[in-house]
Each structure stands twice: as C-alpha cells, then as structure tokens.
Amino acid sequence: MISKANAEHYLWGDKCDGWYLVNRQDMLIIHEKMPPGTCEKRHYHSVSRQFFFVLNGALTMELDGKAHQIGVQQGIEIPPGLKHQARNDTESAVEFLVISHPTTRGDRSDVI
Template sequence: MHAINRNDAEHYRWGDGCDGWHLLAGDDLSVIEERMPPGTAEQPHRHARSRQFFYVLEGEAVLELEGHSHHLARGEGLHVPPGVAHQMRNESTCDASFLVVSTPPSHGDRIPSPIARGAA
C-alpha cells in the first residue's frame, strides 16, 4: 500500500477539456479528482445505485440537483443520493477542481436524465 496522487493515478479526459484522475477504483468505492475549465459542464444524468459526494478543492462550481442549483465554493460539498438527476457545471472564470466519491462506483450506472429547470 502506498500514497496516491494525480501523477500516479489513472488519468482520463472527458467533455470539453475536462480531466479526471482515478485516485481509488475499488469494487465498492470510487474516489476521483476532476478538473473543469471555465464554462464547461457535464451532461445531466442520474445513477440507479450509486450514492455520490462532490467536494470542491479549488475554485467554485454549481451542482444542480433536480432543477435546484447549489453554488459550491472551495471546502464545500454536497451529497447526491441514488436516483437524483444532477449536473456539475463550472460557471466561473477559473478552473474548478473537486472530488467525486461514489459508492458503489458509478461507472456503468449512468442514465441520461434531463433536469427540469426551476424545480424546487
């Protein structure tokens, strides 16, 4: 067992210039660090089984849950229960970096789900 960092972690690219690093890819738990440039967003979706926690490391991000926008600053996080439609966005002018903790891992458990705007 050894300490892990982005230099040692499996890297992948997604969306429009976004990066991800698999810090832990277990059968029951996933920890990913992601970076989103300004003006980028992931596609709205939900997970049937996966519970997630998003935690902002640097910058700020908007995590929309079922039509309600949550503005998260550095050091803030938000839980996304299974079945809840969500979308992470970077509406700022700086990069946003955050952790995504999922149990069980969310890969293979992603369902495209438009988010109803203005829902409470």
C-alpha cells in the same frame, strides 16, 4: 501511495480532466478538473451515492432543476436517483473530488 501526479488520467466532457484515486467496484474516488464554462451531461445513478467536495474554485451543481453553489472546502451529497449536472459557471478552473459508493460504472443514465 496515490496522488494526482501518479494516478491514471482520463479526459471527459469538453476538455475536462479526471484522475482515478481509488477505482474499485465498491468505491470510486476521482479528482476532477473542469475549465471555465464547461459542464457534464445531466444524469442520475440508480444505485450509486456520490459526494462532491471542492478543492479549488467554485462548482455549480444542479439538482432536480435547482442550482447550488459549492465553494472551496464545501461539499454536497447526491443520493441515488437524483438528477444532477456539474457545471463550472466561473472564469476560473474548478477542481473537486467525487466519491461514489458503489462505483458508478454501469450505473449512469443520461437525461435528455
């Protein structure tokens, strides 16, 4: 059994949290938490397909320059090659799942 309480924790970005729920080469599932006003670097994956699913709060996902608001119990799929950036533009923390197939390890290119 795995849960946020016993999963391996890591910090990323500007005070953001992540917990590895599944960490395999063929699949990566992460529970992430972003404080208000935080964002990740804009990037893309050459091979990995991702699905973001919001558990609490609201996530802004910028896809090729267009912002999408993702609310609780909503998700968005990101195909390989699509430039994207997750942001929390709200005054409350946002928590979400990120499911990647295959893993994103070694498959990330930041966009300057």
